[in-house]
Amino acid sequence: MAVNIGGIRMKNPVMVASGTFGYGPEYADLVDLNQLGALVVKGISLKETPGNPIPRMTEVPGGLINAIGLQNPGFDGFVKKYMPFLRGYEVPVIVNIWGKSLEEYVGVAERFNDVEGVAGLELNVSCPNIKEGGMAFGTNLDSLKRVVSAVRKATRLPLITKLSPNVSDIRGFAAAAEACGSDAISLINSLPALAIDVETRKPRIANVIGGLTGPAIHHVGVKLVWDAARTVRIPIVGMGGIMDTKDALEFMIAGATAVAVGTANFTDPSTAPRVIDGIAAYIERHQLSGVDALIGSFEAGA
């Protein structure tokens, strides 16, 4: 069941996605964190960020739209408040990082070089909910190349670039992330979406638009992972609406080396452990030699 994501050794291919699992302690009473393949913490910026006004989340059929606005305690707050807790576990900790400028991305990446207990960085260039930075970097090819190259130079840690689905052709972005030194890519982040309260004719969340996640986006994710898998040689972390084992298997068959459970953590915190067991059971049932035999085993025909 073990996989290697650009130097991050995971004992199984299932991680929990950034923004859906807090910083670890929130779910520690409900999930044995050491069972997870990896834990990706909520996005960290150089300075503390208050996030967006409320309401920040609304449920829609098969998913939810959120615009939390990357609220986080900043590098110092995160390291002080959460790293001592996280070091008490064996689970690889991947820190999702973001910035409003190239300098901020580089700054936060550099600071993590000296932090003990961090297995890797996930570069968030795909958040749709902040005015500057985020998706602006991930949907323009030149910006993406600049930020990935700069962060690559700044960090000694394995680097996973998290791609936005909001591009006309994911292959160019996946290839650019690889060429600029990413050790892996993860996809997909949320899709920009709008929900309107028809009685008041006002938006259902304060930020007006937010990111759609959950089962509603699952098959968009599977398709984009498949596209990316035929383009790059670096490992892919597939995510988007994984609710059960079958959803995770689809990503792996499409070419993902690992998967991340996101919104389903809210629905049922036991989803990730169930998916881990489910993948093992599938491997046995299909008499595969291991997860490697599963990755990219899609038979598309034609």
Add this chain to the structure above:
Amino acid sequence: MVSNTPVEGDYFLLELASRVVAPLVQPGQFVHVRIPGRNDLVLRRPFSVFRAGDGLLSILYKRVGEGTQSLSELPADAALDILGPLGRGFPPVNPEKLPVLVAGGYGMAALYLVAERAPKKGVVMVGGATGKDILCVADFERIGWEVRVATEDGSRGTRGRVTEVMDAYVAGMEGAAPEFFACGPMGMLKAVAERAIGGSWTAWISLDRNMGCGVGACLACVQKVRDESDGPTWARICKEGPVFECREVIWE
């Protein structure tokens, strides 16, 4: 589930056999409920606990949307997946003061355990749009609490708002200072807070908000509060709340 029965109008009483969760519940805490058979609803629904004890736990809920609609259609013996008890509930009633409970509609249910576990009896005030929104009165009376009712249409109790009943009661109080415990709509809670701050009384208020994870991870159900240095910060209603002392909250 042990029972799931209509109470009045759109209100339902749900009883659960839960030997694990029921004994742990503190007044004002909530359980986060997954709606069975509705995989299209990715979020759980938070409900304050009404009664808890003897391995039984009950919830009084109002049918307001798709989730509660589906919940109301479940057979009495269905299995329910709940997370709980969650959140920081009401603190123990201060025996030096007179407990005054103020409820709006089904907020009454969230206050029942405060009364049941209080070291002394007090008074409950409940308001609603009509008599149909006034619930649980007999439950409080059975444990010896005085209940005062206000409805906006005058169909039950005094015509007007619950805070008017509260004003009249407080004006005639003698002896011990009141300690308020309130649950209801935001406007009512704000009105209670204004009175408590004006009179230098303590008021514990329970905020009712849509939630995401329910365990403090997603940061959806945040409320602006004062931190130690009086500056604004976000508190997670599901984790630091749902109960706050009214001076902690920054009312906007």
